[in-house]
Amino acid sequence: MLAAAVVAAPYVGRAVPVPDADLSPAQVVAAVESSAAVEHSGYVESDGAIQVPQADTFEGIATLLGERNRVRVYWRGADDWRVDRVRATGETDIFHRPEGTLRWVYESGNATVTRAAPVRLPDTSDVLPGQLARRVLDGATASELSALAPRRVAGLEAVGVRLRPSDAQASIDRADVWADPDTGLPLRVDVYAAGETRPSLSSRYADVDLTAPAASTTSFDPPPGTDVRFDETIDVADASNTFAPYRAPDELAGLQAREGRPELPTRAVGVYGRGPTVLLFIPLRGRAAEPLREQLARTPGVRETASGTGVDLGPLSILVTPERRRGSGFLLAGTVTPQTLDRAAAEVADLRARFS
Amino acid sequence: MIRVELVKLLRRPRTWVTIAMLNALPTLVAVLLALTDIGPRPGTGPPFLSAVLTDGTLFPLAALAIVLPLFLPVAVAVIGGEAIAGEAQTGTLRYLLVRPVGRTRLIVAKMVSVVAFVLLAVVVVAVVGYVVGQLLLGDGDPSGAVASVSGTSLDSTQIAQRTLLALGYVTLSMLGVAALALLLSTFTDSAIGAALGTVAFLVASTVLLGLDAADALQPWLPTRYWLAFVDLFRDPILWRDVVRGVLLQGAYLLVFLGAAWANFTTKDVTS
Numbered sequence: 001m002l003a004a005a006v007v008a009a010p011y012v013g014r015a016v017p018v019p020d021a022d023l024s025p026a027q028v029v030a031a032v033e034s035s036a037a038v039e040h041s042g043y044v045e046s047d048g049a050i051q052v053p054q055a056d057t058f059e060g061i062a063t064l065l066g067e068r069n070r071v072r073v074y075w076r077g078a079d080d081w082r083v084d085r086v087r088a089t090g091e092t093d094i095f096h097r098p099e100g101t102l103r104w105v106y107e108s109g110n111a112t113v114t115r116a117a118p119v120r121l122p123d124t125s126d127v128l129p130g131q132l133a134r135r136v137l138d139g140a141t142a143s144e145l146s147a148l149a150p151r152r153v154a155g156l157e158a159v160g161v162r163l164r165p166s167d168a169q170a171s172i173d174r175a176d177v178w179a180d181p182d183t184g185l186p187l188r189v190d191v192y193a194a195g196e197t198r199p200s201l202s203s204r205y206a207d208v209d210l211t212a213p214a215a216s217t218t219s220f221d222p223p224p225g226t227d228v229r230f231d232e233t234i235d236v237a238d239a240s241n242t243f244a245p246y247r248a249p250d251e252l253a254g255l256q257a258r259e260g261r262p263e264l265p266t267r268a269v270g271v272y273g274r275g276p277t278v279l280l281f282i283p284l285r286g287r288a289a290e291p292l293r294e295q296l297a298r299t300p301g302v303r304e305t306a307s308g309t310g311v312d313l314g315p316l317s318i319l320v321t322p323e324r325r326r327g328s329g330f331l332l333a334g335t336v337t338p339q340t341l342d343r344a345a346a347e348v349a350d351l352r353a354r355f356s
Numbered sequence: 357m358i359r360v361e362l363v364k365l366l367r368r369p370r371t372w373v374t375i376a377m378l379n380a381l382p383t384l385v386a387v388l389l390a391l392t393d394i395g396p397r398p399g400t401g402p403p404f405l406s407a408v409l410t411d412g413t414l415f416p417l418a419a420l421a422i423v424l425p426l427f428l429p430v431a432v433a434v435i436g437g438e439a440i441a442g443e444a445q446t447g448t449l450r451y452l453l454v455r456p457v458g459r460t461r462l463i464v465a466k467m468v469s470v471v472a473f474v475l476l477a478v479v480v481v482a483v484v485g486y487v488v489g490q491l492l493l494g495d496g497d498p499s500g501a502v503a504s505v506s507g508t509s510l511d512s513t514q515i516a517q518r519t520l521l522a523l524g525y526v527t528l529s530m531l532g533v534a535a536l537a538l539l540l541s542t543f544t545d546s547a548i549g550a551a552l553g554t555v556a557f558l559v560a561s562t563v564l565l566g567l568d569a570a571d572a573l574q575p576w577l578p579t580r581y582w583l584a585f586v587d588l589f590r591d592p593i594l595w596r597d598v599v600r601g602v603l604l605q606g607a608y609l610l611v612f613l614g615a616a617w618a619n620f621t622t623k624d625v626t627s
Contacts, residue, residue, distance in 0.1 A: 043596055072594060084506060086594065088583045089396070089403045091505055104507040107398035107406040111507065207596060217592065223503035225410055225496070 023181055025145035028161040029137045031184030032177065035130060036078040038185045041217070042154065042208035044071040046127045048201050050316050055295040057236050057288055057331070060092075064127055065201065065316070071124055074213040082218040085124045094125060095220045101234065102220050111220065111228045117238040118264035119271060129177075129203045133186030136175045137163060139274035148176055153187035154205040156180050165275050169255060169340040171315045172276040183210060191276060193315035200315050237269050237282050244268035244283040245353040253336070253344040255279050272334075279334040279344060284320070286327030293320050293329070303338070307345035310338065317341050321348070357461050361469035374431045375477055379484045381427060382419035386485075390492040403586045407503065408489060411496030413515060415489025416482040417585070420526050423481060424582055428526075429533045429558055430551075435473045436537025437550030439466040440620060444545040459621045463542075467613060470534045478527045482519070504591040518593075522585040525598060529582050532605040533558065535612035536578075542620040575600070578608055 023031070048065040052058055063069070072084040072091075079098040084091045090106030100115040125131055140163050148160025158178035165172055173194040179186045188204035222228050233239035248270030250257050255272035270281035284292065296302055296309045296318065303310045303319075308329065310319035318333040319341040330348050332341050365371055385405070389395070395406035404418040420428075440463070496502060500512035510518070536557060540550040561577040564570040574580055581601030587594035 043594075072590075084590075086587075086590065087398075088586060089401060090398060090406075090586075091590065092398070093506060105398055106503075106505045106507065107396065109406070109410070109503065220507060221509070223507055223509045224499065224501050226503065226507070 023159050025147050025161045026142055028147075028159050028177075028179060028181075028184075029140055029145060031181070032133050032137055032161075032179050032186050033184075035179070035184035035186065036134060038130075038183045038210070039076050039212035040183075040185060040208055040210050041074045041213040042072075042205045044073055044128055044203060045069070045206050046071065046201070046203035047199070048127070049198065050200055050313050052313060052316065052318075053295050053299045053311065055292050057284070057292045059121065059235055060124075061122060064122060064124065069124065069127065071128065073128060074217040075130070076213060076215070076218055080218055081125070083125045083128065092124070093220075094123060095218060096125070102228070104220065109226055111222055111226050112231050113228060114231045114234040114238075116264060117234045117241070118260055119237050119241050119266045119269045121235045121237050127201070127203050129186040129189045129205060132189045132191075132201075132203055133177045133179065135278075136189065136191065136276045137161075137177060141166070144275075148178070151178055151188075153178050154208040156187060156208065158187045163275060165277055167255070167273070167275075167277045169253060169273065169279070169336045170277040171317065171335050171337050175276050180210070185210070191315070196314065236284070236288060237280070240282045240284065241266055241269035244285075246283045246351060247354060248281050249348065249351070252279060252281060252347060253340045255336075255340075273336065276335055279332065279336050279340065281344065281348065282331040282333075284329055284331050286323075286325075289320055289323075289329040289331070290327040292331065293323075296320060305342065307342040308332075310341060312338050319345060321345050357457060357465040358468050361465040362472055365469045365473055371435075371473065371476075374434070375480050378423050378427055378431055378477060378481055379419075382415075382422045382481065382485055383488050385418075385422055386415060386488045386492045403583065404589075408493050410494040411502055412489030412491075412493030413486075413496055413500075413502055414589075415493055416485035416519060417522055417589070419481050419485030419488075420478070420522070421583065421586070424526060424529075425562075428477065428481070428530060430555055431477060432470075432474055432530050432533045433537045433551045433554035433558075434547075436470045436534040437541050437552075437554060438547040439470055439538050440541040441544050441550045442541075442547040445547055460617065463538075463617055463620045467538060467616075470538060471531060474530045474534055475527055478523055478530065482523055505586065505589045506591040508591040510589070510591070518588045521588050525585045525588070525601065526582075528602060528605045528609075532578055532608040532612070535609045535616070539612045539616040539619070542616050542623065576604070578604070580604070 046069045048067060050065040052062040052065055054062050070086045072086055074082040082093060082095050084093045093104040095102040100113055103112045144163050144166050146162045148162050150157055150159050159181045160178045163175045171194060173192045176190045177186055178188040190199040191201045193200045233242055246268040248268060252270060252272045258271045258273060260266060268283050272279040293309045296311050299311045301311060308319050308321040315335050317336060317338050321330045323329060332344050389409060393409060395409050402418060402421040404414045404421060408415045408418050501509040502515050504510045537550055537554040540553045544550050558579055561579040564573055564577055565580060581597050581604060584597035584601045587598050
């Protein structure tokens with residue numbers, strides 16, 4: 001009896017019907033878009049089904065988008081937060097401030113500071129329900145939205161909204177978002193590729209506490225024996241944006257450049273599209289482009305065309321353009337159709353290096 | 357009766373040989389780490405193994421993490437499986453019960469003896485780990501402070517408290533194994549059968565943990581939260597899995613021990 005009660009308790013709790021909150025899809029989206037300042041802490045589980053090839057260029061993205069991640073969050077505001085990706089063997093923590101980011105990896109004992117970057121590859125913070133939902137719903141139009149039945153997430157009654165992107169370039173079929181109706185904090189996001197019944201990426205709070213975490217939780221005081229290092233750039237996208245002698249086009253494959261933070265404009269790297277439709281353009285040096293081409297060429301289902309070497313991984317497509325000077329090339333990647341990448345590759349084929 | 361069983365446990369060479377073998381692997385790992393200075397890459401290898409290169413204070417935990425997935429549960433399964441079935445196998449169970457010794461008294465004494473073995477094994481692995489860590493591995497910070505998994509500093513008192521909590525947690529996890537072995541031991545006259553049945557259950561649990569299709573079962577699998585003691589060394593402590601692990605092992609303990617008692621007190625003893 002006791003064992004049965006222990007086993008049944010969580011299911012009984014979830015079976016209690018959730019009352020309807022009186023919010024339209026547009027109101028839910030507006031609440032979500034203004035939720036970046038909602039202070040909270042919690043425990044997030046994310047599941048990714050996108051098998052990104054293990055390549056140095058992509059660093060931790062394969063783990064982020066292709067595996068289950070357990071993440072602890074301390075959020076005091078859009079520019080003061082800490083996100084821990086916890087593993088059985090340790091954890092990788094990101095401490096964020098307006099001026100930059102500190103990354104702590106327990107197993108190696110490394111603490112590395114990088115300045116705030118206008119553009120970077122996705123990291124653990126980008127798969128949090130809050131960050132993911134705000135990105136997915138950014139620029140959504142009323143015709144793309146519909147209401148979803150409310151559901152209980154992490155013990156809270158959450159209101160739901162579904163987005164079906166209308167862009168022809170989109171490879172995402174729909175994104176389902178559930179948020180706390182009082183604060184707008186997204187609690188669960190499921191992103192589906194076209195033709196898929198299981199989410200390509202799902203992220204949800206398993207526990208959430210809507211009180212402000214202590215200031216001490218988001219500050220880092222190095223433990224004994226740890227040297228804090230400084231890195232010029234955070235990843236390959238930031239490095240390319242900082243040093244590559246290119247100016248990214250304003251529009252690519254019919255997609256407009258995505259608005260970033262005005263104080264941190266992008267240069268060589270371009271980010272295009274709106275909502276869940278994202279196209280990334282990164283000029284790569286030969287020493288980065290060549291191994292990536294080789295890695296993609298070894299990936300099952302590789303496409304070798306006049307546009308370059310590409311793979312389609314569910315909703316995510318990746319393409320490296322053919323060799324330019326000394327093996328360099330352009331990396332085009334994003335949640336767009338393979339045809340969109342081919343079109344983008346054709347548009348940047350004649351892009352010339354410049355210094356301005 | 358309890359005293360008799362405890363003395364028997366401590367006087368048996370098998371008990372100490374098993375515990376010595378449990379310590380062999382962590383000691384070998386410490387020697388290899390000391391000689392090569394090569395730790396595992398992030399996300400691979402047992403927890404705390406990279407940290408002990410600079411500070412041996414955490415080696416008791418690394419030693420437990422090394423033996424926890426396989427060696428410790430196998431040892432506990434062997435000792436637990438032998439409790440009743442071993443007496444039956446050697447033909448002494450009938451004589452014990454006609455002596456007369458109450459069945460409840462006998463099984464409680466066996467339970468206490470198995471619990472004592474689990475506690476002894478965990479403590480000895482931790483103590484040997486501490487000694488080996490101090491002798492072979494890094495000296496750490498002179499103040500005694502140790503880096504938590506989250507990159508904060510833990511002073512020696514905090515480390516001692518959390519280590520004790522971790523030892524208690526590992527002991528409880530192994531008591532779940534012992535309870536299952538004891539239950540199976542009441543069903544069979546073969547000690548090895550009871551031990552293998554327990555190990556098979558744990559292997560099945562580990563296989564199901566790696567299977568996405570078994571998602572709904574995973575929170576109830578006995579091995580699901582075994583390594584959650586690592587969460588005690590995060591800052592702030594991540595209690596989520598630790599609490600779930602304690603509740604789960606507590607439930608297994610109650611159910612298996614209750615079933616073992618119910619079966620043993622009502623069965624026909626023929627050997």
